[in-house]
Amino acid sequence: MTEDRPPPSLEEIEARLREARRGAGLEPSEPLVGGGGASHSDMGLGLRIAVELVAGVLVGVAIGYGLDRWLDSAPWGLIVMTLVGAVAGFMNVYRVVNGQGYAAGFKKTGDTRNHGE
Structure with missing residues (x-):
């Protein structure tokens, strides 16, 4: 029979993943080109903010154009x-910057509030 042991904690899993990434060379230990100190996550955040802004406007334009064609109410x-x-x-950018745009149950680092647990 197999041993009845508890599943590993999230901290243990994260430590194992970090160690595996480090061993595979997937975790960058130095800044990107130019040495300016920007990391992949910083550029990803900037790209996400830009996409959120542009997508909001484009979706609004598309819906407005469709409504104008359907209701013959151009350009309102x-x-x-x-x-x-x-x-x-x-609003989406505000949520991203404040860390509210993540999966259910997400807590910011250092968040001490009780979330129904």
């Missing part, structure tokens, strides 16, 4: 929905 649908899309894009 396009104007209103472009503004709504821009506001949605800014």
Whole structure:
């Protein structure tokens, strides 16, 4: 029979993953080109913010254009929905910057509030 042992904790799993990544050379130990100190995660965050802004506006424009064609109300649908899309894009950026745009149960580092646990 197999041993009845508890599953590893999240900290143990994270430590194992870090060690495996380090062994495979997947964790960068030095800054990217230029030595400016930017990391992959910083560039990823910047790209995500840019995409959130542009996507919000583009979706608003597309919906506004569709509404104008359907309701024959040009240019009001396009104007209103472009503004709504821009506001949605800014709200998404705000959520990303504050760490609220992640999977269910996400807690920021150092968050001591009780989340129903």
